[in-house]
Amino acid sequence: MNQEIEIEFKNLLNEAEYQTLLNQVFDSTSQEYVQTNVYFDTTDFLLKEHSCALRIRIKDKYAEMTLKTPFEGHHKELNLSLDKEEAEELISRGFFSVPVEINTILMKENLPSIDTVKRIADLKTRRIEKTTEDGLILLDKSWYSDTIDYELEVESHSIEKGAKLFQTILSDFSIPERKTENKIARAFKASRTDKT
Numbered sequence: 001m002n003q004e005i006e007i008e009f010k011n012l013l014n015e016a017e018y019q020t021l022l023n024q025v026f027d028s029t030s031q032e033y034v035q036t037n038v039y040f041d042t043t044d045f046l047l048k049e050h051s052c053a054l055r056i057r058i059k060d061k062y063a064e065m066t067l068k069t070p071f072e073g074h075h076k077e078l079n080l081s082l083d084k085e086e087a088e089e090l091i092s093r094g095f096f097s098v099p100v101e102i103n104t105i106l107m108k109e110n111l112p113s114i115d116t117v118k119r120i121a122d123l124k125t126r127r128i129e130k131t132t133e134d135g136l137i138l139l140d141k142s143w144y145s146d147t148i149d150y151e152l153e154v155e156s157h158s159i160e161k162g163a164k165l166f167q168t169i170l171s172d173f174s175i176p177e178r179k180t181e182n183k184i185a186r187a188f189k190a191s192r193t194d195k196t
Contacts, residue, residue, distance in 0.1 A: 003076045003105065006068070009154045009166035010180040017175050018150035021139055022128065025169070030130045035059040037125065038091045039184045040117035050111050053184045054102070056087050063087035067102050069109050074159075078105050094119040121187035134161040137169070142183065145190035151180065 013021070036058045041047045047054055051070040056063065063082040068075040080101055082090075090096045095118040103113040123144040130137045135156030142149050152169065156162025170177055181189075 003069075003078045005071055006075045006077045007156050007159055007162050008074065009162055010182070011152045011166070011170065011175065012178045012180045013150040013152055013175065015150060017173065018139065018141065020173055021152060021169070024173075025137060026128050026130055026139065030128050032126070032128045033059055034124065034126050037123045037183065037187075038119060039121045039123070039187060040096075041120050042114050042117055045120075046112060046114055047117075048188075052106075052111065053182070054098075054117060055184065056082065056091055058084060058087050058091075065099070065102075067105055069105065069111065076109075078102070091119065121184065121191045123183050123187040125183075132165065134158075134165045137165070142186075144183075144187040147186075147190050149186065151183075 038056045038058075040054045040056070053068040054065070055068075056065050061084055063084045063086070065080045065082055065087075067078045069078075070076075078101065080099060095116055097116050098114050106113050121144065123142055125140050125142045128139045135154050135158075138153040138155065140151040140153065142151065152166075152175075154162050154166040154169070156165065169175070
């Protein structure tokens with residue numbers, strides 16, 4: 001069981017900006033896939049309160065459960081592999097008891113342990129990615145509730161290289177930097193709006 005530090009930079013895009021990046025940054029060597037993210041939290045949103053997130057992601061025949069915990073403006077990630085059938089069962093049930101590994105990490109990070117979680121939001125993403133020397137460039141089109149949004153992400157092992165790559169893309173394509181919440185926050189807000 002190991003945690004990885006996730007250094008990422010995000011920016012929401014409008015549809016025209018998305019199409020421009022799609023046509024000018026990505027090519028036939030880029031990877032494309034669809035993934036479904038289903039987010040979970042306690043009934044009193046204890047994870048959200050501590051800037052954490054828990055999701056199950058399904059991609060083709062592969063599934064994983066991921067706990068994100070805060071780390072210096074970025075995140076640490078713990079990924080647990082799941083059988084696709086097991087992931088689909090947890091999602092369809094809508095709640096489950098938290099695996100021991102999740103609580104081990106929460107306690108290690110001086111965060112409260114949790115017993116059970118419930119399904120709070122769903123989000124489907126068409127993702128295209130391109131690997132560069134300085135990091136991974138990701139272009140996402142996501143569907144959740146009645147919303148479609150577009151997002152640029154840059155992931156890197158280095159804050160400096162990741163920030164430089166991110167800023168270069170924004171500058172080269174005259175895209176304004178926008179305050180961008182993470183996907184779970186956007187999906188959660190939209191799901192709450194749907195129910196009011």
